[in-house]
Amino acid sequence: MKTYQWGILSTANIGRKAMIPALLESSMAEVLAVASRDEEKAKNFADELDIPRAYGDYQALLADPAIDAVYIPLPNHLHREWAVRAAEAGKHVLCEKPLALDPSECRQMIAAAEANKVQLTEAFMYRYHPRILASREMIHSGAIGKVRTIESAFTFRLSDLNNIRYQPEMGGGALMDVGCYCINVSRLLAGREPVTAQARAYWAPTGVDAQLAGMLDFGDGLLAHFDCGLNQARRERCLVAGTEGYLTLPKTFIPGPDEAVIYEEKGREISEQHTFADVNHYRLLAEDFMHTIDGSVPLFPIEDAVDNMRVIVALLASARDDGRVVSLSRDSV
Ligand SMILES: NC(=O)c1ccc[n+]([C@@H]2O[C@H](COP(=O)([O-])OP(=O)(O)OC[C@H]3O[C@@H](n4cnc5c(N)ncnc54)[C@H](OP(=O)(O)O)[C@@H]3O)[C@@H](O)[C@H]2O)c1
Structure with missing residues (x-):
């Protein structure tokens, strides 16, 4: 090798x-x-x-x-x-x-x-974790029926206003820094692109979004909503709800050792826990990248980054315009 x-x-x-x-x-x-x-x-x-x-x-x-x-x-x-x-x-x-x-x-x-x-x-290292790939598989194979709702969050508290994340000219802000994960996981688990985006935000003194809550409409009865922030306690989660049950992925983006779990709930009776062994998702990302150099097909095509960015830009435009609904048709963003 x-x-x-x-x-x-x-x-x-x-x-x-x-x-x-x-x-x-x-x-x-x-x-x-x-x-x-x-x-x-x-x-x-x-x-x-x-x-x-x-x-x-x-x-x-x-x-x-x-x-x-x-x-x-x-x-x-x-x-x-x-x-x-x-x-x-x-x-x-x-x-x-x-x-x-x-x-x-x-x-x-x-x-x-x-x-x-x-x-x-x-x-985006989190998506190379076997738990994320397994949850995508479960959802797409119908384990929770037709997907209706995706909820997610990624927040943490950063008080240093000199940090790059607080600088507007450096592409700072909660959405760019951690909200981008919520958008990514919503798109990944929805298996398609949203058609509209809406957001509200509170702004830091430097002008970037300190906290933002967004909603993505994926059409055909699927709504995703999320929040992200640089101004509150650390929180990472994702919940995907369908007509037959729901999955919860605690510590969604950076699980610690022994924390990569999918809880599968169906009604009051059935509750299953799927546990994944500790693995370094940064290494899995780097190795997929190196296999791609060798000629393998990447697990996630680079065009995904353009689609994620279209949603980021639309949500920021909405947040700056009092929560206006922004269309995500391909020729509009
Ligand atoms: N995937 C993940 O888990 C993850 C986690 C955290 C951050 N990130 C991403 O990684 C990137 C860096 O984040 P970080 O928290 O590691 O940043 P950081 O510690 O602030 O490092 C950024 C580095 O960029 C260089 N730099 C060049 N021009 C600069 C400028 N004008 N101001 C400040 N630094 C400048 C500096 O290195 P030199 O002084 O050595 O040139 C600095 O050490 C961001 O894009 C962030 O979104 C990803």
Whole structure:
């Protein structure tokens, strides 16, 4: 099996905490280099994580011919620029969520990947977890009848207004940061695209949405509603209700060890618990990406990122316009 040499663009927290450990856990990957805007920072990060090469700017890493793939955990407003530059340098790109700031940026990134024959994947790690794939299978095989409602939430409390998540010019806000998961899981489990979007929000002093509640109409009797926030206690959940029963997925997006469970309820009598072994979904994401470089079909096509972004943009437009109903027909967003 080929081993892929990885470069990490920035010393971001999520790289340190999750993606680099996941790559180190995989027999398919080696983390060869890290780049930072600050060379000293890159060197310290490389020493800390035992990464052989450190660069004082991102472009220098892209110029390293030994690098096969890059991981981009930059602030959201830099995803497009660096994914395009990486593709032009011939590197495969695993880019953090949300893929960019709007559908047009996503399409530019996809076009650059296609033109340079490299793979591009959005790092929504949660959907590679066997529990999510199993719940999709259960729903699609009719385990809870016809799906009527999808409820979801992703919130946590962030008080530092200097964090990238509070900066409007960086693509901050609760919806971009965590609401994007709720949209993604709703679309994934619905198995189709919403036709309209509506939202209400409360705004942080910096101007981004601190808290947002949204509703997506998938047509044919299926409504999804969710809320996301940067201003309240941590909460992650998803519930999918059908005509015959419902599934609950606690800690939906980042389950801890022994927490990946599906509760299946049918009426008052039948209640089943499906438990999934602890697994690193960041590693599963990275390995699916590397198999795709090898020619496998990706578990989730990159066009999904454009569709997710269309919904994000529509919900933000609605929230900024007093909850107006925004159409999601393909030519409108
Ligand atoms: N999939 C997940 O589980 C997950 C979880 C958390 C975050 N994320 C995503 O990952 C990305 C990074 O999030 P994070 O929380 O890890 O961010 P972070 O710790 O703030 O790191 C962002 C990095 O970007 C670099 N950077 C370049 N220009 C910058 C600027 N103008 N301001 C600030 N930093 C700048 C900095 O690295 P240098 O100084 O080294 O250049 C910084 O360390 C976001 O897209 C976020 O949505 C994903």
